[in-house]
Amino acid sequence: MLHFPSTNTAAHTPDPRDVTRLHQLLGHHVWAFSNCRVDAPGLPVAEVDWLFYNSLNGTFILSEWKRYPAAVLQVMDEGKPWTLVNGAAIPNPVEQVGRQLHAVRRVLRQDVSRKHFPSVDQQSLNLYPSVYSPQIDEATRRERLRYGAVHGSLEEVALMVERRAVTAPLLVSGGKARLELAETLTDLFRCSIGSAVRRKLDPPPPVRPDPGVRMAAIHRELAALHVELASLLETPEPQAVRDPVVARAVPPTPPVTNAVPSMPLSPASSSPASPSSPAPPSLGSKPGHLQQHVIKHVPLTKANAQHVRAAFLAALQDGRLRRSGVHIGMFGGLVGQRLKGGPTLASLAPGSLRKWCLAQAATAGVAASIDEVDPSIVRIGA
Known part of the structure; x- marks a missing residue:
């Protein structure tokens, strides 16, 4: 997640634990964009807790x-208050986020759409409201x-932000265009953009x-590879357990004498025992390294796009896979x-897996490219 905190000193600040968890998810x-202040012509100033933009799906959310002194008993639609388990009636936050939506949508249509999304009809510009408590x-x-929707956990919020899709996505391409859009949004919503975020949006060549x-x-890399190769030769990868094969030693042929005639050997004893079947060739350490990252980051249950993304980025930046690259x-x-x-x-990972991998590397600020000889391999650029 790229966080754009508020520049308004009078605004509330998010809980650092929540921000850390969103970074993980x-x-x-x-x-x-957190604690935004939106000035839309003709509408009251809107205070927005969080505004999310998914640059892959082209969606604004x-x-x-809200935090309450007691658990929420009942969630109602607009026109009705919410109730807590202690019997208290509270203002409906769905109505509040609806008013914020009108202000943000007007600003996006007037000040953002024409410049950054000229091919999208302004009337097709829709935002999605939600409430978290x-x-x-x-x-x-x-x-x-x-x-809209209501959520009780940050995991649900993150899932909504990741999966929300629209018929007219608001997308920009290229690092320079992404940076210009971010600067426009931070100015409109009174947020700041840090130097680290700038580098991730538009990494230097x-x-x-x-x-x-x-x-x-x-x-130095060759020397390190030789050291690794020596360690692999000393401690070979464990093979599957097989039934032991006992090789019979072939006794030396006794000298021919006249006293004791030589007896013909049976076919089984005349030929040396065949050596044990050779072990199948090992796949080498590169597939093993790649598999380690997949096992570490992709769980067997409840896997999501972030798990796959984390596994790919970890493999892409693994020094042991620098020369071989990541086979898509x-x-x-x-x-x-x-x-x-x-x-x-x-x-x-929707769409072409190759394009998806390159997109993940670009959003993470990692310069990656397709191998010129083998287009099925992606590697970090020189």
Whole structure:
């Protein structure tokens, strides 16, 4: 997640624990503007707790955060108050986020759409309202909302932000365009953009190293690979347990004498015992390294897109896979083995897997490219 905190000193600040958890749940393709102040012409000033922008899906989502002294007994649609378990009636936050939605939508249509999304009809620009309260749990009675959703956990909020889709996505391409859009939104919503976020939105072009420095680095990498190879030869990977094969030693042929005629040997004893069947060739350490990252980051149950993304980025930046790169087909096959009975890889990484991998690297600020010789391999650029 790329966080754009408020510049308004009078505004509330989010709980650092909530911000940390959102960083864990959301990738860098999600922009999060906290405690926004929106001045829309003709409408009261709106105070927005969280405004999320999914740069991959092209969606804007408003989220009003509420904390109450008691658990929420019943969630109602607009026109009716909510009730707590202690009997208290509270103002309906669904109505509040609805008013915020009108203000944000007007600003986006007037000040953002024409410049950054000129191909999208302004009337097709829709935002999605939501309410989050940790006091909402399984015991809460929920009336079906006409528009929007309510959530009781940050995991539900993150899932909504990741999966929400629209018929007219608001997308920009290229690091410069993303940075210009972020600057426009931070100005409108009175938020700040840090230097680290700028680098992730528009990473600087890779600088070609000095040839002498690069050759020295290559020699160091070769030395490290030789050390790793020596350790692998000393401690080979465990093979499957097989039945022991006992080889019979062939006695030396006795000298021929006249006293004792030589007896013909049976076919079984005349030929030396055949050596044990050779072990199948090992796949090497590269597939093993790739599989380690998949097993570490992709759980067997309840896997989501962030798990797959974390596994790919970890493998892409693994020094042990720097020379070989990440084989896209092998990576997809290893992930697919972890998703049996759950979501499919196509649903977690929509579209072409190659394009999806490159998009994840770009949003993470990692310069990656397709191998010129083998288009099924993606690697970090030089």
